[in-house]
Amino acid sequence: xxxxxxxxxxxRAIKNGKGIQYILDAAYKILGNPALIFDMDYKLIACPDxxxxxxxxxxxxxxxxxxxxxxxxxFKNEGFIESVANCTNFDGVTYLISNxxxxxxxxxxxxxxxxxxxxxxxxxxxxxxxxxxxxVLIKALCDILSKELGKSDYYQNYGQTYQENxxxxxxxxxxxxxxxxxxxxANIDKGLKTNIYVAVARIAQSDSTDPKLVYFRELFKQTQxxxxxxxxxxxxVFFISSDNTMLNIEKDLKKLIEIxxxxxxxxxxxxxxxxxxxxxxxxxxxxNALNHGLxxxxxxxxxxxxxx
Amino acid sequence: xxxxxxxxxxxxxxxxxxxxxxxxxxxxxxKFAQITVGGLCKEARISRVTFYTxxxxxxxxxxxxxxxxKTEIINNAVSYEVIENNINNFVACNSKIxxxxxxxxxxxxxxxxCNFLLSSLHIINDKTxxxxxxxxxxxxxxxxxxxxxNYIKWQIENKFPEDLQMMNSYLYSIMLTMLxxxx
Numbered sequence: 001x002x003x004x005x006x007x008x009x010x011x012r013a014i015k016n017g018k019g020i021q022y023i024l025d026a027a028y029k030i031l032g033n034p035a036l037i038f039d040m041d042y043k044l045i046a047c048p049d050x051x052x053x054x055x056x057x058x059x060x061x062x063x064x065x066x067x068x069x070x071x072x073x074x075f076k077n078e079g080f081i082e083s084v085a086n087c088t089n090f091d092g093v094t095y096l097i098s099n100x101x102x103x104x105x106x107x108x109x110x111x112x113x114x115x116x117x118x119x120x121x122x123x124x125x126x127x128x129x130x131x132x133x134x135x136v137l138i139k140a141l142c143d144i145l146s147k148e149l150g151k152s153d154y155y156q157n158y159g160q161t162y163q164e165n166x167x168x169x170x171x172x173x174x175x176x177x178x179x180x181x182x183x184x185x186a187n188i189d190k191g192l193k194t195n196i197y198v199a200v201a202r203i204a205q206s207d208s209t210d211p212k213l214v215y216f217r218e219l220f221k222q223t224q225x226x227x228x229x230x231x232x233x234x235x236x237v238f239f240i241s242s243d244n245t246m247l248n249i250e251k252d253l254k255k256l257i258e259i260x261x262x263x264x265x266x267x268x269x270x271x272x273x274x275x276x277x278x279x280x281x282x283x284x285x286x287x288n289a290l291n292h293g294l295x296x297x298x299x300x301x302x303x304x305x306x307x308x
Numbered sequence: 309x310x311x312x313x314x315x316x317x318x319x320x321x322x323x324x325x326x327x328x329x330x331x332x333x334x335x336x337x338x339k340f341a342q343i344t345v346g347g348l349c350k351e352a353r354i355s356r357v358t359f360y361t362x363x364x365x366x367x368x369x370x371x372x373x374x375x376x377x378k379t380e381i382i383n384n385a386v387s388y389e390v391i392e393n394n395i396n397n398f399v400a401c402n403s404k405i406x407x408x409x410x411x412x413x414x415x416x417x418x419x420x421x422c423n424f425l426l427s428s429l430h431i432i433n434d435k436t437x438x439x440x441x442x443x444x445x446x447x448x449x450x451x452x453x454x455x456x457x458n459y460i461k462w463q464i465e466n467k468f469p470e471d472l473q474m475m476n477s478y479l480y481s482i483m484l485t486m487l488x489x490x491x
Contacts, residue, residue, distance in 0.1 A: 082354075082358050178360075
């Protein structure tokens, strides 16, 4: 226990502001095993300086700067992607252990300032077996690295782009292999309540190239940060959520209504669902609700799929 | 574990197993209608997205759970007597679960449970080899299934009376007579 609190203190004492390379170098000395970080596209971001080992996946990262499709497929088949998706909603760290891996590893997620997962940390037990307290230490290390990444505008933008791509794939129904996407979709699901709705907002006279859409997306996000936003076609598409199967607009969208009214923004909202893999159908519902609502000329601003 | 399970499916099998265990635990405590996907995920410590990677909804999970149980019931059973015995054991060991499945107002779960028991007894095969509906089997399975459900409900409500074994034998002899009559 003394050893744990000592190591935990050492990790928490790693100075922020010196960059992720510095943190990983310092962490290597404390943990006794190396850890690297890679982004959501499996591209290597950083690893401790001068580490050489015989772990095939580590070597793949060093040689190509990213993981290949074969390794990602292996991750899927071994249930690692699923483990990562599961830890997203619980501890944020998970072991990746298999007799097909040369060394055990432990995985943690790194978030940007908007709490979007932008990178993964993996520590590899190639120098010594993991101690029992390793999850606590990795969690602490992830917190420090997340703070460091949070300082970077790049990772703020990267997180937004990453999230938009996943939302785009969901509403286009483009996810053929759920197994590969489980972790990514779990990142979208994170923080959403039981009942999900797709909403589409039409900003007057703007198309997908109009900077107004970006401006309003950011405004929506600042106003209601727990929803998930994207720009798609000529709309701002967003996943909203509620504890109730019947959306209470005044309560659930309270903060956004004022912006809609002030800026002449019309919104269509789908029926409720829980399974994000069904987003495409609900996106179509939301667009139809918006179009029917606008054609009906009934002076409303928010149109629900069921016509309320 | 089913023998035809591929090696790469093992981890996924683990997830499904965790969800089935979660379903059993929750069904011990509440009616199926009250169980939510969120509750199942919390109990199994898996994310909602992982749930939906494997199942379309909680009914899909229930069907999987029943199929899995059926495999256990009919596994290596050489006669109706053994299957009958396995079903009786299943009912006795899972009385709370069955009570909660039978207690749903919409009857959907009762029907699923009924189909599960009938198919375990191999009498749900209501189609001929040509894929045509066999009206005699339809009548038999609906008639027998309805009676079986009521009988199981009665057993549970009466806390499994002492002469149950004799009653069970009588029930299954009715079924065998009906099946003979079908031939």
